[in-house]
Amino acid sequence: xxxxxxxxxxxxxxGASVAGTSLAYWLHRYGAEVxxxxxxxxxxxxxxxxxxxxxxxxxxxxxxxxxxxxxRRQTGKTDLLVVDGQGRQRAxxxxxxxxxxxxxxxxxxxEILYDLTAETCRYLFGDTITAVRDNGSGVEVxxxxxxxxxxxxxxxxxxxxxxxxxxxxxxxxxxxxxxxYYYAVAGATVGADSADSADGTAPKQRAVGLMYNVPGRLAxxxxxxxPELYVFAxxxxxxxxxxxxxxxxxxxxxxxxxxxxxxxxxxxxxGADDFFLDSIGRVQMDSYxxxxxxxxxxxxxxxxxxxxGTGLAMVGAYVLAGELAKVDGDHRIAYPRYDAVMHPYAKxxxxxxxxxxxxxxxxxxxRLRNWTFTNxxxxxxxxxxTDSFANDVHxxxxxxxxxxx
Ligand SMILES: Cc1cc2nc3c(=O)[nH]c(=O)nc-3n(C[C@H](O)[C@H](O)[C@H](O)COP(=O)(O)OP(=O)(O)OC[C@H]3O[C@@H](n4cnc5c(N)ncnc54)[C@H](O)[C@@H]3O)c2cc1C
Numbered sequence: 001x002x003x004x005x006x007x008x009x010x011x012x013x014x015g016a017s018v019a020g021t022s023l024a025y026w027l028h029r030y031g032a033e034v035x036x037x038x039x040x041x042x043x044x045x046x047x048x049x050x051x052x053x054x055x056x057x058x059x060x061x062x063x064x065x066x067x068x069x070x071x072r073r074q075t076g077k078t079d080l081l082v083v084d085g086q087g088r089q090r091a092x093x094x095x096x097x098x099x100x101x102x103x104x105x106x107x108x109x110x111e112i113l114y115d116l117t118a119e120t121c122r123y124l125f126g127d128t129i130t131a132v133r134d135n136g137s138g139v140e141v142x143x144x145x146x147x148x149x150x151x152x153x154x155x156x157x158x159x160x161x162x163x164x165x166x167x168x169x170x171x172x173x174x175x176x177x178x179x180x181y182y183y184a185v186a187g188a189t190v191g192a193d194s195a196d197s198a199d200g201t202a203p204k205q206r207a208v209g210l211m212y213n214v215p216g217r218l219a220x221x222x223x224x225x226x227p228e229l230y231v232f233a234x235x236x237x238x239x240x241x242x243x244x245x246x247x248x249x250x251x252x253x254x255x256x257x258x259x260x261x262x263x264x265x266x267x268x269x270x271g272a273d274d275f276f277l278d279s280i281g282r283v284q285m286d287s288y289x290x291x292x293x294x295x296x297x298x299x300x301x302x303x304x305x306x307x308x309g310t311g312l313a314m315v316g317a318y319v320l321a322g323e324l325a326k327v328d329g330d331h332r333i334a335y336p337r338y339d340a341v342m343h344p345y346a347k348x349x350x351x352x353x354x355x356x357x358x359x360x361x362x363x364x365x366x367r368l369r370n371w372t373f374t375n376x377x378x379x380x381x382x383x384x385x386t387d388s389f390a391n392d393v394h395x396x397x398x399x400x401x402x403x404x405x
Contacts, residue, residue, distance in 0.1 A: 004031025005325040012037065012141060012151040014129055014164045017044065018106070019297025019313035020157035021113035024121045025064060026321030032329075034121040035151070037143065039158075041126040043114055045107035045274070048185055048226040049075050050310040051100030054390035057311040058101070060318045069112050075103045075224040080209040082370050085259050091370035093211070095224075097383065100390075103224055109310070129154075132167050134291040153331060154293045155320070157313075160283060161241070162299030168290050176281045176302075178236050181355030183305060184251050184277040186269055187227030212260045213366050218359040219255065219262050228265050228272075230255065231305075231358040236279065247277035280304040280355050288342065289335035296320055301346035305354035308390060312349060315393065316342050322398035345393040 009032045013020045016038035024034045052061065052070075061067040077095030084090055095103075114123075124146055131142040132154055139154045156164025166172055209223020216233035220226070232254050239246060248269045255262050269275070281304055288300040297313030319341050323334040360366045372378040 006030040006032035006329045009033065009152045009329045010150075011035070011153045011155065012129075012139070012149075013155045013157050015156065015158035015162075015297075015299070016040075016114065016123060016125070017110060017157065017159065017297075018050070018113065018310050019299070019317055020155075021110065021117055022064070022314045022317035023155055023157055023296055023321060024117040025113065026317055027324075028117060028120045030321060030325040034117075035124065035149075036117075036121055037124045037127055037129060037146075039126070039128045043107075043110055048106055048229075049099065049103045049224040050106050050109060051077075051098075051103040051307075052311050053100035053308070054387055056315060056391050056393055056395060059395060060311075060314050063318070064116070064314075066112050066116065070104050070109065071102055073104055073108045073112070075099065075105060077103050078208050078222075078224045080211050080220070080223050082211045082213070082373075083260070085212070087210075087260065091373045093373050094379075097373075097379070097386075099224060105224075106310075129163060129167065132164070132293065134168070134293060136291075139292050152292065152329070153324075156293065156295040156299045157297050157317075158299055160278075160281060160298045160302035160304060162295060164293065165295055165299050168293040169285075169295075175285055176283055179280045179282060179304075179353045179355055180233055180235070181280040181353075181359065182232055182234050182237065182277060183280055183358075184230040184247065185226045185228070185275065186230075186265075186272040187274040210261070212258075212262070213359060214258060215363055215366065216359055216361045217255065217258065219258065219260070219265060220358075221261055221265060227274075228268070231280070231355060233355065233359060233361055239277070241276075241278065244275050244277075248272075248275065251277060278304065280353065282306065282349060282352070284350055286343075287339050289331075289339060292331055294320060294331070294335055294338065301342065301349040303349040303352050303354075305358070306349055306352040307354070307386070308348055311390060312342075312346055315345065315395070318395070322396065325398055341393065341396075347392075348389040 011027050011032045011034050013023050013036045016036050024036050027034050077099030079095045080093040081089050082091040127143050127145040130144050133140045138150045140150050142148045156162050210221045212219045218231040220229040252266050283302045288295045296316045320338045323337045327333040360369050
């Protein structure tokens with residue numbers, strides 16, 4: 001009979017996006033009884049693209065058996081053309097820089113990972129956690145809708161504004177640092193991306209992206225990352241994250257004096273049902289675990305638009321589940337090991353800030369940014385640097401523990 005190192009363990013995961021579904025997959029394979037709670041009423045489609053780079057990411061995707069499907073549904077990556085106010089091209093940011101080795105729409109990735117686990121794990125959509133109490137021998141959880149339950153472990157995979165982190169570790173302000181910028185993604189969920197090729201083998205391709213900057217502001221139209229993306233420099237703004245109308249009004253105000261195709265983009269805002277605005281921030285934590293509770297993905301080492309968030313989340317899920325399995329679910333041993341592997345690997349998330357790259361604050365800095373992409377030497381250097389960040393971890397094997405999926 002297959003060894004089930006986590007057999008009998010009841011685990012609750014909060015958040016059914018990349019980190020949550022990846023965790024569900026591994027924990028189930030090791031024998032745990034997994035429940036995933038997700039605030040949204042269903043899987044979130046999400047139009048923006050995420051990417052994987054290098055051997056470490058590839059290995060985790062291969063071990064999960066999803067690499068082929070991800071490659072089949074990849075975007076194909078698109079270059080970003082930097083244009084001036086008259087639409088003249090000033091520089092090209094190559095697709096290989098922003099799209100890694102393989103790039104896929106986040107909604108497509110979520111669907112692939114959810115399908116892997118939908119039959120074997122219990123998913124509770126449209127609900128959330130309101131309280132957790134670690135009583136030493138288990139965690140009592142109060143839900144908004146479902147009756148209260150007790151679990152052996154509770155894992156927060158609920159993104160940069162994690163509620164699990166707030167409930168178990170303390171207020172967001174203690175852990176998330178505003179990096180001087182805001183971003184907004186706007187698109188329509190219906191017809192947002194072009195269809196697969198007729199035989200389903202060619203990548204999904206969006207039109208080439210156009211990037212327009214004035215100091216401290218960016219408007220990006222098309223490309224694979226997001227249908228329309230805005231990034232602007234700003235001190236913290238007191239705005240309700242649930243109030244899309246107020247956020248759209250703020251964006252219109254911030255971009256009211258811009259030319260190029262910005263008026264056309266703003267004109268489409270009212271019809272954008274896939275819209276969100278948030279600050280660019282990063283999570284700073286010395287440890288991702290407390291008692292029986294642990295954080296994975298953006299909740300632990302998120303960095304908005306910083307790149308690698310998806311790879312970090314999936315590697316983090318692999319490591320946490322593997323370390324738990326190695327010691328038959330003894331979190332007192334596994335959690336410090338998870339911290340020890342992931343803390344150095346996540347250093348890119350603790351250091352990076354995409355804001356100044358996407359919306360440099362002066363005309364000179366915009367020119368400098370463009371120049372780094374037209375100069376072969378600086379471009380090669382940047383590619384090398386991102387490669388080393390993506391692969392800077394030694395992943396252990398946990399193979400003898402895995403039971404057939
Ligand atoms: C515009 C954009 C572009 C990006 N581009 C890239 C890229 O190119 N490369 C890359 O690697 N990464 C990119 N990222 C980042 C990437 O999307 C994240 O790093 C990655 O998805 C991490 O996933 P996560 O599962 O930790 O968090 P999230 O994807 O944020 O998921 C959190 C989940 O938890 C749920 N949730 C939240 N609160 C609660 C609650 N209280 N109760 C229950 N459920 C809750 C949410 O609904 C969501 O499903 C990009 C992100 C954005 C926004």
